[in-house]
Amino acid sequence: MEDKKPENDPFRELTWGDLTVWVGRDTVSPGQRLQRRGAVDELAKTPNGGLLAWVRAEERFAAYVVFEDGELLCRCACHGESACEHGIAVILEYIAHLKKNLTVPIAPSNDQRFYLV
Numbered sequence: 160m161e162d163k164k165p166e167n168d169p170f171r172e173l174t175w176g177d178l179t180v181w182v183g184r185d186t187v188s189p190g191q192r193l194q195r196r197g198a199v200d201e202l203a204k205t206p207n208g209g210l211l212a213w214v215r216a217e218e219r220f221a222a223y224v225v226f227e228d229g230e231l232l233c234r235c236a237c238h239g240e241s242a243c244e245h246g247i248a249v250i251l252e253y254i255a256h257l258k259k260n261l262t263v264p265i266a267p268s269n270d271q272r273f274y275l276v
């Protein structure tokens with residue numbers, strides 16, 4: 160048994176099915192295309208366990224996703240009605256980082272992206 164448990168990270172547990180239930184296939188698929196073509200830049204974690212990144216789509220959007228009370232929330236500079244493909248791309252990029260054991264830095268509290276979402 161390991162003494163040190165990995166920090167509780169709900170994004171680590173997310174499955175394709177969870178994402179599809181959350182936003183629907185019509186949003187998951189474009190989000191996956193964005194992530195695959197490397198559209199997610201400067202991925203960072205936030206102190207409350209959320210994820211923040213730039214997503215290069217039609218324009219560059221700041222996107223922020225976080226779990227609040229077990230609910231996945233997406234706030235994005237595209238100001239969509241609900242969760243958008245940019246938020247999905249950020250989550251998929253994070254999962255890709257985990258799989259490759261890449262470190263994800265913590266965003267500073269004055270990160271400009273917080274003001275854009």
Ligand SMILES: [Zn+2]
Nearest residue numbers: 235237243245
């Ligand atoms: Zn968006």
